[in-house]
Amino acid sequence: MCNNKRNIGKCGVRRVCMKYIAAVACIVALVFMGGCGVFSAHAVGGSFPAPNDPEYARQWALRPPDVEPFAQPYTRIDEAWSLVPPQAGKVRVAVLDSGFDMDHPDLAANINSDLAWNVSDDNDDVSVTPGYAASAHGTHVAGIFGAVTDNGVGVAGVAYNHAEIVPIKTSRVRTLPDGSKDLLPSVRDTAKGIDKAVELGCRIINISNGTYMDYDHPESAMLEKAVNDAVNAGAVVVSGAGNGLTDVTMYPSDYDATVSVAATTREGEHAIYSDTNAYKDIAAPGGGSDQRYGRCSYIYSTVPDGYGEKKGTSMAAPFVTGVAALMMAANPDITGEEVKSIIYGTATDLGVPGRDDEFGYGLVNAAESVRQAIAMKRKR
Numbered sequence: 261m262c263n264n265k266r267n268i269g270k271c272g273v274r275r276v277c278m279k280y281i282a283a284v285a286c287i288v289a290l291v292f293m294g295g296c297g298v299f300s301a302h303a304v305g306g307s308f309p310a311p312n313d314p315e316y317a318r319q320w321a322l323r324p325p326d327v328e329p330f331a332q333p334y335t336r337i338d339e340a341w342s343l344v345p346p347q348a349g350k351v352r353v354a355v356l357d358s359g360f361d362m363d364h365p366d367l368a369a370n371i372n373s374d375l376a377w378n379v380s381d382d383n384d385d386v387s388v389t390p391g392y393a394a395s396a397h398g399t400h401v402a403g404i405f406g407a408v409t410d411n412g413v414g415v416a417g418v419a420y421n422h423a424e425i426v427p428i429k430t431s432r433v434r435t436l437p438d439g440s441k442d443l444l445p446s447v448r449d450t451a452k453g454i455d456k457a458v459e460l461g462c463r464i465i466n467i468s469n470g471t472y473m474d475y476d477h478p479e480s481a482m483l484e485k486a487v488n489d490a491v492n493a494g495a496v497v498v499s500g501a502g503n504g505l506t507d508v509t510m511y512p513s514d515y516d517a518t519v520s521v522a523a524t525t526r527e528g529e530h531a532i533y534s535d536t537n538a539y540k541d542i543a544a545p546g547g548g549s550d551q552r553y554g555r556c557s558y559i560y561s562t563v564p565d566g567y568g569e570k571k572g573t574s575m576a577a578p579f580v581t582g583v584a585a586l587m588m589a590a591n592p593d594i595t596g597e598e599v600k601s602i603i604y605g606t607a608t609d610l611g612v613p614g615r616d617d618e619f620g621y622g623l624v625n626a627a628e629s630v631r632q633a634i635a636m637k638r639k640r
């Protein structure tokens with residue numbers, strides 16, 4: 261039925277498979293010949309000590325505006341790092357995705373390989389299936405929040421070593437309507453992956469994929485139940501808003517209980533691909549659609565056997581996941597609902613005043629989120 265309040269835009273979308281929401285994959289550093297990351301040494305840090313990861317200079321989404329004049333307003337992630345006590349522990353974070361380079365030198369130390377699980381095949385093999393468009397997706401998403409940070413290698417991660425990555429592979433090779441093949445999760449396997457993450461005690465669940473469907477589609481009820489069960493167990497479920505240039509509902513992103521993350525560009529503007537509707541909650545850097553920087557405006561992270569850049573709401577979601585992990589590391593007693601409420605309440609408003617369909621409550625403000633999480637601890 262098209263009269264359900266959830267059916268914004270076109271009705272009757274009936275795709276069985278979920279899809280990944282990274283718009284472009286572009287691997288290795290050749291595209292950086294234009295000079296991204298060529299900065300003087302003093303420009304690598306801002307007001308707060310910079311991590312020693314050599315590719316931090318390319319990570320514009322993590323860097324302060326005094327050295328990235330076009331990244332305004334910024335997420336204040338370096339300030340957030342300075343607020344989390346170094347002795348704070350790790351927060352268990354599930355990432356439901358296409359497969360993972362478990363031996364990546366910039367990920368392995370932050371992965372809990374004992375908990376890895378493949379829900380499609382019911383075994384513990386979560387390795388990368390090479391040769392498909394989505395092959396590198398999971399490794400890229402995991403690195404955005406979970407890369408080993410300040411280790412003198414590669415990139416920094418938003419969670420600054422406070423995330424314990426639990427890799428959950430939800431994909432298998434499926435045939436698309438046009439006859440091509442790719443690694444994709446089914447709605448059912450995503451629901452199973454969420455259940456598994458809860459069983460493993462994960463406090464945050466990152467899902468950088470989704471499917472366009474009506475709220476009253478039979479498979480939607482199954483997926484929403486899994487999300488609600490996770491949230492009722494105290495988890496925060498984070499998902500990308502979708503890259504379809506549409507206002508059609510995408511799930512799990514658009515459930516009330518999910519943190520739906522829209523993407524901003526390097527200039528802090530709405531990324532043109534990022535879906536819009538009344539269920540988008542928060543915005544974070546997803547990169548792209550920025551004439552000034554070209555591919556230097558994408559998000560740089562780990563990929564199998566190296567590093568590469570992608571853009572999309574798939575990249576924005578793990579940014580918010582990393583901020584949530586910092587908050588829970590700084591205050592282990594904080595609840596999932598409190599984390600969500602603080603993230604929404606502290607966002608830097610963008611676009612039209614107040615909550616809007618492009619940015620949700622605005623750009624995630626990492627420093628204020630962590631500061632309020634710590635303040636809540638002192639009140640208890």
Ligand SMILES: [Ca+2]
Nearest residue numbers: 313408413415
């Ligand atoms: Ca690193």
Ligand SMILES: [Ca+2]
Nearest residue numbers: 610612614616
């Ligand atoms: Ca706004």
